[in-house]
Amino acid sequence: xxxxxxxxxxxFRLGTLGATVSERFSARLAAHGLKPKHVGLxxxxxxxxxxxxxxxxxxxxxAPSLVVSLADQLEExxxxxxxxDPHDRRRQVLTLTAEGRELLAVCTEAAVELDAELADVLTPxxxxxxxxxxxxxxxxxxxxAD
Amino acid sequence: xxxxxxxxxxxFRLGTLGATVSERFSARLAAHGLKPKHVGLxxxxxxxxxxxxxxxxxxxxxAPSLVVSLADQLEExxxxxxxxDPHDRRRQVLTLTAEGRELLAVCTEAAVELDAELADVLTPxxxxxxxxxxxxxxxxxxxxAD
DNA sequence: TATTGTTATACTCTATAACTATA
DNA sequence: TATAGTTATAGAGTATAACAATA
Numbered sequence: 001x002x003x004x005x006x007x008x009x010x011x012f013r014l015g016t017l018g019a020t021v022s023e024r025f026s027a028r029l030a031a032h033g034l035k036p037k038h039v040g041l042x043x044x045x046x047x048x049x050x051x052x053x054x055x056x057x058x059x060x061x062x063a064p065s066l067v068v069s070l071a072d073q074l075e076e077x078x079x080x081x082x083x084x085d086p087h088d089r090r091r092q093v094l095t096l097t098a099e100g101r102e103l104l105a106v107c108t109e110a111a112v113e114l115d116a117e118l119a120d121v122l123t124p125x126x127x128x129x130x131x132x133x134x135x136x137x138x139x140x141x142x143x144x145a146d
Numbered sequence: 147x148x149x150x151x152x153x154x155x156x157x158f159r160l161g162t163l164g165a166t167v168s169e170r171f172s173a174r175l176a177a178h179g180l181k182p183k184h185v186g187l188x189x190x191x192x193x194x195x196x197x198x199x200x201x202x203x204x205x206x207x208x209a210p211s212l213v214v215s216l217a218d219q220l221e222e223x224x225x226x227x228x229x230x231d232p233h234d235r236r237r238q239v240l241t242l243t244a245e246g247r248e249l250l251a252v253c254t255e256a257a258v259e260l261d262a263e264l265a266d267v268l269t270p271x272x273x274x275x276x277x278x279x280x281x282x283x284x285x286x287x288x289x290x291a292d
Numbered sequence: 293t294a295t296t297g298t299t300a301t302a303c304t305c306t307a308t309a310a311c312t313a314t315a
Numbered sequence: 316t317a318t319a320g321t322t323a324t325a326g327a328g329t330a331t332a333a334c335a336a337t338a
Contacts, residue, residue, distance in 0.1 A: 018164010129275035
């Protein structure tokens with residue numbers, strides 16, 4: 001028979017650690033009036049691969065209506081600019097402002113700090129292999145791999 | 147300056163992978179009428195470390211009222227038994243039934259299958275180190291480490 | 293007609309607060 | 316008066332569906 005414990009599976013560990021880490025990250029973003037999805041949207045814009053709201057929704061795997069409200073809030077903070085595409089006036093093209101770029105840098109710094117706290121309990125070799133393995137998993141699961 | 151990309155941080159990778167994996171696990175549990183938290187509760191009971199609803203809530207880091215509804219549904223499925231502690235009739239003691247044990251085994255098997263799919267894109271060495279690193283992270287973040 | 297974005301609405305998950313019973 | 320559990324209510328986050336503008 002199979003005596004593997006649920007709690008020792010990758011599924012359980014990735015699921016619970018992901019939730020814990022996201023919550024800690026979210027707590028740090030709160031000071032900037034942002035949620036993780038806002039920062040995800042900023043990162044999409046910085047990557048430059050897409051700009052229309054519908055394309056962003058597909059890339060982020062969220063509903064188009066969610067992109068509307070995320071963009072609304074980011075625009076209000078001056079982090080993104082919304083402009084109609086002159087070639088197709090149905091499309092709203094979002095671009096990062098200088099402020100948005102700065103905001104993304106600040107949030108990335110917060111993530112890097114949290115990374116350091118996490119990696120602190122790992123040996124350098126473990127930390128390196130963790131990064132390698134997570135990159136491979138991201139690549140094969142439709143997540144950003146850069 | 148710092149040119150680390152948000153998407154390459156542990157925070158981002160653990161957060162997004164955790165959400166993706168949880169969703170895939172959840173989809174497989176649906177056939178059994180369960181959500182990940184139900185299975186988490188079954189795993190707590192199997193571990194035998196606690197049994198009263200309040201202790202379970204603390205261990206799972208959820209509100210006591212959530213344990214009530216999780217236990218309600220599991221009891222209705224015949225997976226757990228609720229009995230008043232004769233020494234303190236305020237306490238509800240939850241125990242796994244044979245059916246509950248079987249259900250947990252089935253769900254664990256689903257997790258193990260998903261694990262295999264995930265690990266399929268890793269070298270054996272990477273997979274081993276991933277497990278080691280996640281165990282260390284779990285241990286230092288108040289998550290089950292057995 | 294089809295597509296992009298928006299608005300209105302509803303659903304899922306979970307917490308907080310009020311309540312009951314036991315101690 | 317304090318604690319375990321329950322019920323009632325509310326909030327966050329997000330999706331679905333109806334709608335408006337443009338193609």
